[in-house]
Amino acid sequence: MWNRLKGILGAKGTGNQLQNCIAEVIRIKETEQSIVLYGTPTKEHWLGIANATKSLFPVCSLAIPQVYSQQGLNNADSKTLLNTIANGNFKRVVISGFADYFFSYIDYLHQHTDIEVIFHGTIAEFHEPAKQQLIKKMMQYCSEQKIKRIGFIKKGLAEIFTTVYGVECYHCPLPTPTIPKNISKLNLDRSKIHIGVFGADTFNKNLHNQVIHALLIENSIVHVLDKSHFDYLQVGKRIIEHGNHLPREKFLEILGSMDLNLYMSFSESWGLVAFESEAMGVPCLMPLTVDYLSEIKSALHKK
Numbered sequence: 001m002w003n004r005l006k007g008i009l010g011a012k013g014t015g016n017q018l019q020n021c022i023a024e025v026i027r028i029k030e031t032e033q034s035i036v037l038y039g040t041p042t043k044e045h046w047l048g049i050a051n052a053t054k055s056l057f058p059v060c061s062l063a064i065p066q067v068y069s070q071q072g073l074n075n076a077d078s079k080t081l082l083n084t085i086a087n088g089n090f091k092r093v094v095i096s097g098f099a100d101y102f103f104s105y106i107d108y109l110h111q112h113t114d115i116e117v118i119f120h121g122t123i124a125e126f127h128e129p130a131k132q133q134l135i136k137k138m139m140q141y142c143s144e145q146k147i148k149r150i151g152f153i154k155k156g157l158a159e160i161f162t163t164v165y166g167v168e169c170y171h172c173p174l175p176t177p178t179i180p181k182n183i184s185k186l187n188l189d190r191s192k193i194h195i196g197v198f199g200a201d202t203f204n205k206n207l208h209n210q211v212i213h214a215l216l217i218e219n220s221i222v223h224v225l226d227k228s229h230f231d232y233l234q235v236g237k238r239i240i241e242h243g244n245h246l247p248r249e250k251f252l253e254i255l256g257s258m259d260l261n262l263y264m265s266f267s268e269s270w271g272l273v274a275f276e277s278e279a280m281g282v283p284c285l286m287p288l289t290v291d292y293l294s295e296i297k298s299a300l301h302k303k
Contacts, residue, residue, distance in 0.1 A: 017065045018077040022084050024062045029088045032060040036118075037105070038096040039066040043244035044200040044225055048272065049097035049120050051248070052153065052174055056118075061096070069099035078104075086112040092148075094118060098134065103141070110146040118151040118172055122289075123160075124267030125204060142167040154269045174270045179279045180249060186257040193220045196258040196282075198251075198273055199265065201229045210262040211239070223258060256280035 028035050036057040041047040045068055053061050065072030073081065085093065086109060093109050095102050096118040106115050117138065125131050141147045142165070151172035152158045158169035188194055195214040199205035211230055214222045215238060224230065227241035242254050255261060261277040261284040271290025278284050 017072060018080060021062065021064070021073075021081050025081075025084050025088055028060045028062065029090070033091040034060055034094060035085060035088070035090050036061040036094040036096050037064050037102070038062075039064050039069065039099055040072070041245060042066070042068045045069075045202075046097065047200070047245065051272070052120060052270070053096040053118075055175055055177065056096070056172065057094070066099065066101075069101075071099070071101040082108045085109060089113075092116055094151075096120070098138070100134070103137065106141060106146050114148045115146060116149045116151065117147055118153065119157070120153045120269055122154050122267040122269060123157070139165050139167065174272070177272065177275065179252065179276060183249070183256050183280065184253050186254060188257055189221070191219075193217060194223060194257065194259045195220055196223045196255060196261040196277075198223075198225055198255065198261070199263065201226065204267045205265045210264055214262060215239075223254065252276060252280065256282055258282050260285070 025035065034057075036053060038049060038053040038061060039046050040063045041050045046066075050063065071078065082105060090113050092114040093105075094116045095105065097120050098117060109115060121131070126135065138147065138150070142150070147167075149168045149170065150158075150161060151170050152161070153172055153174060155171055155173070158171045161167055161169045195217070197207055197210045197214060199207055201207055207224070207229065211222055211224065212233070214220055215233070215235060221238055221240060223240045223242060225242055225244050225246075227239050230239055233239070246254070255273070255277055258277070259282070261273070261282055263271070263274045263277070263284055263286045265287060268287055268290050271286060274284045274286040274290055
């Protein structure tokens with residue numbers, strides 16, 4: 001069977017994205033009984049989900065090509081990929097993060113294996129009509145047994161969904177990330193106060209509020225991923241851009257070079273940026289709802 005699947009890699013008309021996906025499915029099946037699907041990031045969008053998924057499932061995760069939340073494969077290539085996954089006879093397929101096109105994946109794959117979903121969001125996002133419809137449809141798929149279980153990154157959501165919807169849920173905590181040793185620091189003008197505001201330009205990340213208030217601090221320089229979002233402020237060199245979709249070690253170099261980082265999002269799950277900042281000795285202002293604070297409280301309680 002796998003020789004036949006490998007032959008697809010050289011089939012006429014198949015794109016590089018499909019070939020790469022099929023090669024990854026074959027690689028994963030050689031050692032694993034589960035496969036985890038997630039969408040590729042576009043700039044900073046989906047980047048947190050991608051990093052979280054790879055930390056949870058470093059061996060068996062497969063990135064599905066997408067642009068923002070729109071599938072990157074055409075219908076024919078999607079069908080070929082789904083057939084490849086189905087023919088792999090995995091015991092379960094886990095979908096980590098969720099875009100609408102994953103419902104079509106579930107419609108096909110649930111006939112061949114158990115489907116689980118890992119939800120990375122928070123209740124605060126449910127004010128969006130699109131998110132409400134997604135949850136409604138996801139619960140419908142649970143009642144139809146197309147989705148067997150749902151895992152939640154955010155602590156407490158599993159209990160809430162089990163109580164409200166009666167579906168099988170579990171907490172899926174992120175592993176404590178390691179910080180590489182000997183992280184270099186940027187050569188910055190230390191006569192200034194350097195404040196980092198790093199996150200996606202979405203409503204819940206609250207970037208504009210944080211950048212504007214950081215600029216109110218006398219002698220401050222504000223560091224961001226994408227400066228174009230803040231052109232309307234007309235503050236010139238007081239905002240420094242570092243670029244989107246940075247390699248992790250490069251991002252840590254920037255994060256660890258700040259005097260202060262801000263991560264006051266309206267809704268947050270584990271709080272990776274805040275954790276990494278403080279692990280490198282840089283104070284970070286964050287909401288009290290980030291999950292990693294519970295680890296600090298637990299450690300203090302043990303002492």
